[in-house]
Amino acid sequence: MILYSFFRSSAAYRVRIALNLKNLPYETVGVDILTHGGEHLSDRYKAVNPQMRVPALGLPEGDVLLQSLAIIDYLDERFPEPxxxxxxxxxxxxxxxxxxxxAxxxxxxxxxxxLRYLKHRLGHAQDELDTWSKHWIGAGFEAIERLIDPAPYAFGAAPTLADVCLVPQVANARRIAMPLDRFPRIRAVEAACLALPAFDRARPEVQPDTPATGVPVGV
Amino acid sequence: MILYSFFRSSAAYRVRIALNLKNLPYETVGVDILTHGGEHLSDRYKAVNPQMRVPALGLPEGDVLLQSLAIIDYLDERFPEPxxxxxxxxxxxxxxxxxxxxAxxxxxxxxxxxLRYLKHRLGHAQDELDTWSKHWIGAGFEAIERLIDPAPYAFGAAPTLADVCLVPQVANARRIAMPLDRFPRIRAVEAACLALPAFDRARPEVQPDTPATGVPVGV
Known part of the structure; x- marks a missing residue:
């Protein structure tokens, strides 16, 4: 399988975790959505994914799947273990x-x-973008903190789709230095997950397309 | 079942369609997210749904489900026909x-x-909100227009989850007078769906909590 991915994309991060958890080998094709206007907007990539977003998953049969949660549902049905x-x-x-x-x-x-729309078309500064991001992450995490019960994963003794989505979102929060003290359950889930190679190998910091300069902040 | 709904919410509209398609009777409890700061933020509703959003679905067993797509997946598994x-x-x-x-x-x-954040915290006018909404609807609809092939529904001779999500999103686009000429397939799907009573009865205009003055525009 071919994963059209971007190291920093948290939606691609979800699919990387799912592929790893299921021990499915895949080839990464990096699609740089950040620099030079974005490779995702090229005609070449539009032919792969008409929505021009990452991730997309190319199957051995030639079909291309899009939308991270649709891809993960497909993988879970086709490759049921675990x-x-x-x-x-x-x-x-x-x-x-x-x-x-x-999601x-x-x-x-x-x-x-x-964030690019807020910055370039509506003229907001990076600190306003960060406040905006923290607002939405905070509202969602407050609900999730009440809905999960780490044991040690979000819903029991094995990782589920909830963990697969949560860990990448926490990474986004950390990237903008959002304090997470008020989310002890979410932090516990993150720690339990990152101790697993399937999650660890999926991190933005260690992808084939990660630049030597590391994971950039900002848009 | 009890559907915590808001007549104008397109996420609630999705669940109303799904319940109707499956011929499942339900009681509507209107949660007014628009006026007086929003009933969804009350302690009473927070006890129902910790995320303080609509829709939520109260099951006869007493459990409450949240997130429209999670609710619809549950309904589709528990009540498989159609x-x-x-x-x-x-x-x-x-x-x-x-x-x-x-979604x-x-x-x-x-x-x-x-939209409320853009208006009240970032100071944008209604026309800037409309331009923002049209941008995101346009980008998504351009992809969807390429992905569906009406026959007469989005993916064949019977409505699917795609139709259940598409029709409410088209309603949102129409509310802000977004031109839809460039989306003939989406408009064909909408017309086919709205000819079905399950979709027609789920429209924002005809809900138990719809005000006599009709469906308001703006936030």
Whole structure:
């Protein structure tokens, strides 16, 4: 499989974790969404993913999947071990709710595209962007802190889709130096997950496309 | 079941459609997120949904589900007829991708919370809010227009999760008078769906909590 990825993208980070947890080998094709206007906007990449976002997953059959949560659901169905969702419908809905809080109510507001609009089209300074990001991360994390119960992962003794989404979002929060003291459960989940090679190897700092200068802050 | 809903919320609209498609009776509890600071922020509602957003679905067993897509996945598993997702994993991933483009990359940027922040904390005028909303709806719809192939619904002869998400997002676009000429496939899907009673009865204009003055514009 080919993962169209960007080292700093937290949505791509989710898929990297899922692929690693399932021991699926993949080739990384870095799509630099940050410099020179963004490779994701090229005609070449648009032919891969009409939405022009990362991640996208190229399957051996030639099909390309898009949207991180749709990709992970596909992987979980095609490669069921280890499962990323509980079997019980109610437990599954609780895991999915935490994943969606991150994927729908936090990340879209602090991703590169939204921040660039705020900066370049609406003229806001980096500190206003950071305040905006911290607001949405804080609101989502307050809910998640009440919804999870680390044991040691967000929903029990094995990582689920909730952990797969949570760890990359915490990385985004740390990148803008957001204090996380009031989220002890989230921090405990992060620590438990990062002790696993599947999460550790998926970090932005250690990707094939990570620049030698490290992970940049800002847009 | 009890649906904690707000007539204008497009996320609640999705769940109303899903409940109707599956012929599941439910009671609407209106949560007014717009006036007087928002009922969703009350202690009473926080006890129902710690994330303080709509929709939430109260089950007969007493559990409360949150996040529209997690709720719809639960309903689809517990009440499988008619299915809202194809059985084939690849086809399923395509439907989920369109749903996620809307739920993650369009709607969070033009929902009431984000627009209120832009207006009240960052001082932007209604026309700047509308331009912002149209930008994100346009970008997402351009991708979706390439990904669907109405027959007459987004992915074939029966409505799926993609239609369930698309119709409410088109309603949001229409509310801010966004031109949709360049999206003929999306408009065809909308027309096919709204001819079905399940979609028609879920519209913001005809909910138990819709005010007599109609659906307001703006935040």
């Amino acid at each position: 499962p990323l969702l509980p079997a019980d419908p109610l437990a599954k809905a609780r895991v999915r709710a935490v994943a969606q809080i991150i 729908a109510d936090i990340h879209p507001l602090n991703n590169t595209g939204a | 299915p809202l997702l194809p059985a084939d994993p690849l086809a399923k991933a395509r439907v989920r991708a369109v749903a996620q483009i809307i 993650a990359d369009i709607h969070p940027l033009n929902n009431t919370g984000a």
